[in-house]
Amino acid sequence: VLPLGWLYKGLNMISAGVMPMFYIASGYSFKPKPAGKMAKKTFSDFIRPYLFVMVAVGILFPLCHYLTFRWLPGALQESTRFVLAFALGVATSGKEFLGYVLYECSVVWFLLSMFLAFNLLNQILQVEDSRIQLVLIALCAASGFLLHHIGFIYYCIPQGLMATGYCYLGYLVKKHKVLTDSTLPKWVWLLLTAAAVVQAFLGEVNIAHGTYKLGL
Numbered sequence: 001v002l003p004l005g006w007l008y009k010g011l012n013m014i015s016a017g018v019m020p021m022f023y024i025a026s027g028y029s030f031k032p033k034p035a036g037k038m039a040k041k042t043f044s045d046f047i048r049p050y051l052f053v054m055v056a057v058g059i060l061f062p063l064c065h066y067l068t069f070r071w072l073p074g075a076l077q078e079s080t081r082f083v084l085a086f087a088l089g090v091a092t093s094g095k096e097f098l099g100y101v102l103y104e105c106s107v108v109w110f111l112l113s114m115f116l117a118f119n120l121l122n123q124i125l126q127v128e129d130s131r132i133q134l135v136l137i138a139l140c141a142a143s144g145f146l147l148h149h150i151g152f153i154y155y156c157i158p159q160g161l162m163a164t165g166y167c168y169l170g171y172l173v174k175k176h177k178v179l180t181d182s183t184l185p186k187w188v189w190l191l192l193t194a195a196a197v198v199q200a201f202l203g204e205v206n207i208a209h210g211t212y213k214l215g216l
Contacts, residue, residue, distance in 0.1 A: 023163045026114065027170025030121065038122045046115040053108045054086035089155030109156045116160025117167050124168070133168070141165040 033041070062079035066072055077100075085093070085102040091109035095102045105112070124136045144161030152158070173179060 020166045022110070023114075023117065023166035024170035024173070026118075027121070027167030027172075028174045030118070030167060030171050030174075032122050032125045035119075035123065038119055042115045042118050046111040046118075050086075050105075050108050050111040053106070054083070057086060057106075058083045089157075090153055091156050091159065092153055095153065105156075109159065112156035113159040113163045116155075116157060117163040120160070120164045121167050121171065124164070125171070137165050137168045 032038075058079065061082055062075040065075040065078055069075070081100050082103045084090075084097055084100055085095075086105045086108075088095075088097065088102070089105060089109070089112050090102050091104050091112075093102065093104045120140060124133055124140075127133055127136065140161045141164070144158040144164075147153070147161070148158035178184065
């Protein structure tokens with residue numbers, strides 16, 4: 001049992017960083033654009049496929065449910081729980097709306113969060129002072145955490161606000177050529193390692209559902 005327990009802790013340490021890494025990698029390749037062009041591009045890249053998945057689920061889920069159970073009222077009710085979750089952008093199942101206990105918008109919650117994060121980051125980077133940029137990024141992250149804490153989880157806004165910080169981190173890594181110029185200082189590695197160990201043993205990160213405990 002002990003070796004498996006330690007293996008779990010190690011995997012937990014790695015998995016806590018996997019989801020943020022998607023955002024960091026996205027920020028690494030991020031290029032600012034005029035607000036209108038960014039909105040148009042991100043709508044095409046993120047919102048359109050989200051809507052396609054929503055329509056597909058709305059059509060295929062009740063069909064498959066009916067073919068399996070042969071009960072139309074049940075198929076329609078279960079389908080409504082999914083469609084409403086997609087329509088409201090709810091990434092966490094269990095939210096109640098209009099008397100329905102909703103499912104979640106599945107893995108495509110990531111698309112909604114990226115749409116918000118890219119557009120927010122694009123606006124923040126219009127500010128030339130890097131210190132003000134950091135303040136704005138911190139406000140985004142704090143706002144996302146607060147919104148999730150009070151139960152406002154619609155349209156993946158909390159996740160998008162928190163993801164803005166990760167995207168900004170990736171942008172800074174590229175801007176300052178952290179991965180190409182030289183290795184990171186030893187003190188940075190020590191801090192990152194310490195944070196990862198503490199997170200694995202004491203914390204819980206699930207950015208997919210915006211759940212943070214310590215949030216290291």
